[in-house]
Amino acid sequence: xxxxxxxVDDEEDLTWSIARGLTRKNPVFxxxxxxxGKGALELLERHPVDLILTDIRxxxxxGSQLLLNVKxxxxxxxxxxxxxxxxxxxxxxxxLSQAEMLIEKPFEIHVLRKLIQEQLWSxxxxxxxx
Numbered sequence: 001x002x003x004x005x006x007x008v009d010d011e012e013d014l015t016w017s018i019a020r021g022l023t024r025k026n027p028v029f030x031x032x033x034x035x036x037g038k039g040a041l042e043l044l045e046r047h048p049v050d051l052i053l054t055d056i057r058x059x060x061x062x063g064s065q066l067l068l069n070v071k072x073x074x075x076x077x078x079x080x081x082x083x084x085x086x087x088x089x090x091x092x093x094x095x096l097s098q099a100e101m102l103i104e105k106p107f108e109i110h111v112l113r114k115l116i117q118e119q120l121w122s123x124x125x126x127x128x129x130x
Contacts, residue, residue, distance in 0.1 A: 003120045004030045008040045008054040021109035037061025051078040071098045078119045
């Protein structure tokens with residue numbers, strides 16, 4: 001069953017690279033991309049999304065604000081937050097408690113793919129195991 005992932009990052013090259021890495025040899029992912037938190041919210045109004053992969057530091061609306069908006073409007077959508085500033089005090093003070101996980105940049109695409117698969121199919125594994 002195909003799952004839809006939304007990548008949100010103001011670095012267009014990184015967004016494209018992640019999208020390509022996730023879809024190459026992996027037809028189970030339908031990947032959408034946008035370069036702002038506001039763009040993500042607009043896209044979510046038109047397209048259901050299973051998981052959002054968002055950067056923290058973005059202009060206008062940061063990843064923390066996007067996370068809170070998504071969890072209020074689309075509580076079943078999973079969110080993975082990316083950051084290059086994992087030890088930064090500003091990041092530590094953000095409310096990221098509703099995110100499924102935080103991943104630090106740079107990361108290997110195969111590690112990200114595995115984390116995404118675990119998040120998207122964990123409910124299935126839990127129900128099969130019970």
